[in-house]
Amino acid sequence: MYDFIKKTAAFVGFDACGIAKAERLDKDAVCVNEWLQNGCHGEMAYLSRNVEKRVDPVLLTPGCRSVVMAALNYYPRKHQNSSAPQIAKYAYSATDYHQVVKEKLSLLEKIIREKYGEHVVSKDFRHCFVDSAPVLERAWAERAGLGWIGKHTQLIVPQTGSYCFLGVLLLNAETHYDKPVKNRCGTCTRCISACPTRALSERGMDARRCLAYLTIEKKGEIPVEFHPKMSNCLTGCDVCADVCPWNKKWATPNTHPELTEADFLEWDMDKWQSLSEEDFNRVFKKSAVKRAGYKKIGQNLQVLSDHTD
Numbered sequence: 001m002y003d004f005i006k007k008t009a010a011f012v013g014f015d016a017c018g019i020a021k022a023e024r025l026d027k028d029a030v031c032v033n034e035w036l037q038n039g040c041h042g043e044m045a046y047l048s049r050n051v052e053k054r055v056d057p058v059l060l061t062p063g064c065r066s067v068v069m070a071a072l073n074y075y076p077r078k079h080q081n082s083s084a085p086q087i088a089k090y091a092y093s094a095t096d097y098h099q100v101v102k103e104k105l106s107l108l109e110k111i112i113r114e115k116y117g118e119h120v121v122s123k124d125f126r127h128c129f130v131d132s133a134p135v136l137e138r139a140w141a142e143r144a145g146l147g148w149i150g151k152h153t154q155l156i157v158p159q160t161g162s163y164c165f166l167g168v169l170l171l172n173a174e175t176h177y178d179k180p181v182k183n184r185c186g187t188c189t190r191c192i193s194a195c196p197t198r199a200l201s202e203r204g205m206d207a208r209r210c211l212a213y214l215t216i217e218k219k220g221e222i223p224v225e226f227h228p229k230m231s232n233c234l235t236g237c238d239v240c241a242d243v244c245p246w247n248k249k250w251a252t253p254n255t256h257p258e259l260t261e262a263d264f265l266e267w268d269m270d271k272w273q274s275l276s277e278e279d280f281n282r283v284f285k286k287s288a289v290k291r292a293g294y295k296k297i298g299q300n301l302q303v304l305s306d307h308t309d
Contacts, residue, residue, distance in 0.1 A: 088236025
């Protein structure tokens with residue numbers, strides 16, 4: 001089963017795949033609870049719900065025995081002009097990555113079921129996830145040997161880098177399991193030093209200061225203290241990933257047609273500011289950019305406009 005899953009994951013289009021035994025993540029549970037108690041999740045209240053399920057997949061999907069983690073490289077083939085309002089690279093494609101990864105995961109599951117029987121997955125509980133359930137994706141990816149979690153809190157996949165989407169498939173069957181790889185960040189702190197809002201530290205990330213949080217998840221306007229530190233970010237932020245030496249070495253353009261870059265990468269400030277709500281809803285109907293919403297994008301644009309030289 002182990003080899004079959006790995007080969008099938010590659011066949012359906014994933015760039016890497018690892019498998020771990022389903023069990024409670026005791027060390028991660030301590031870190032998650034401390035992070036939440038310190039309020040580092042900001043207004044993302046959903047992160048404080050179902051914490052036990054988040055650290056124990058057997059509670060999330062009773063009967064599961066193995067956690068299959070799949071990674072999809074999304075590093076783009078083309079980039080925005082640096083003077084334009086910046087969109088995080090995960091949202092460059094016209095199609096929302098959730099849909100792209102979920103379709104590949106569903107196909108992977110289908111082929112596994114056809115090979116090993118319907119009992120290999122739960123028929124009563126959800127077992128296939130893409131940022132859609134209380135699952136510690138990066139922790140499981142690390143345990144499944146896909147890579148290590150860098151000081152920018154992202155998973156770094158050897159030979160690929162950290163520009164990867166992660167998908168989770170929980171199986172009701174045991175198999176062979178991968179071993180974690182060595183953390184190779186060493187003494188490097190480039191991501192921590194580069195973070196414009198000092199959201200990163202050796203202790204981890206304070207989401208309340210992260211530009212990705214501030215430009216997407218934060219309700220209402222961005223606090224004034226962060227206005228001069230926006231680094232031209234309109235929605236999301238890649239600063240910490242862009243300076244990572246491993247990304248500079250390994251990041252290569254993805255080969256997935258479903259992630260073809262959208263036309264809005266060519267937009268300048270004027271084009272963004274002239275966008276009506278109707279046009280926003282039409283252009284970003286299937287895009288990950290839509291999560292921020294028209295009103296939030298407008299507020300972010302105003303901040304960027306006020307602090308553009």
